[in-house]
Amino acid sequence: MILSRTAFPVGALIVATLLGSCSFNSRPVKVYREFTYAWRNHNGRGVHAVVSPALRRTSTPAYWRMTSREPGRKAVGLPSGLIKLQWSATVPVIFSTQVWKYTRHGWRLVSSPFPHYGQETPDRAVVSFTRALEFERFDVLAQLLPDELRLAISPEELKKMFDKKRPVIAELLAKLKKAEGTPVLVSGATAVFPYDTNRRLRLIKQDHGWCIADPD
Structure with a gap:
């Protein structure tokens, strides 16, 4: 899981510098765990709660519940060990990359969790x-x-x-x-x-x- 900093106040940068690395009890990891737990249990409300406001406006809990049951759409577990903490996160998964950002509402998934079908190569x-x-x-x-x-x-x-x-x-x-x-x-x-x-x-x-x- 790779984390990269977006524009935040100086205080936030200091906190990020002091933290350096984070354990599996840190907030972004906790939110991702909530997402994967909800996804694996087909809890549409749980998934809907942690996606970005833009995704919430164009989806419903029923939509997430339905799509979580489709073959091949599995939540990916986090790697073991320490994770570098800053203010946005990308989670590489098979065939696509999930992007998370820290907002005033907490960590939110801002990209589509589904595969991208490309043909550029x-x-x-x-x-x-x-x-x-x-x-x-x-x-x-x-x-x-x-x-x-x-x-x-x-x-x-x-x-x-x-x-x-x-x-x-x-x-x-x-x-x-x-x-x-x-x-x-x-x-x-x-x-x-x-x-x-x-x-x-x-x-x-x-x-x-x-x-x-x-x-x-």
């Missing part, structure tokens, strides 16, 4: 494709398709194409997850991700990012 596009298949994010899958394919199929056809109940898609997902970390081979505006013996994803670069041209 071939590696990122492959990870996004794998996660979108796993969590059935058909909107993301559509974005990852080349323009000519995305415009040629309907949302219903897209769902049928990437239905996890299809044996071919279930097999593809399993092999993609197993191959995570395998280097993507890039050549100009094309790339290849070998995810199994004699099987690969072909990627092409378009205006909006890298796209999955086809699984071999």
Whole structure:
């Protein structure tokens, strides 16, 4: 967990300097523990209480309760040992980073706790494709398709194409997850991700990012 200072009064800076490091009883850690406890127990009110005012205005306890039950959206525990204390915090989690800030209401989550699906690099596009298949994010899958394919199929056809109940898609997902970390081979505006013996994803670069041209 990395903590970095934002603009605060001199007195606050002195306190931060005196504290140096903090134990697991410190306030930011306590708030994060409250968040993870509420998330793991699907306590929507508990999650809603520690997010930023901006997130509270656009969400409800029922929303947090529902999303905490979705597969793959798990709260991440804090690392062991001491944590350097200043006035904002980032918590690196799989596929995204959570940002916390100290406000007059205490520590509050100010970023989305959900993964960011990017396609700015071939590696990122492959990870996004794998996660979108796993969590059935058909909107993301559509974005990852080349323009000519995305415009040629309907949302219903897209769902049928990437239905996890299809044996071919279930097999593809399993092999993609197993191959995570395998280097993507890039050549100009094309790339290849070998995810199994004699099987690969072909990627092409378009205006909006890298796209999955086809699984071999």
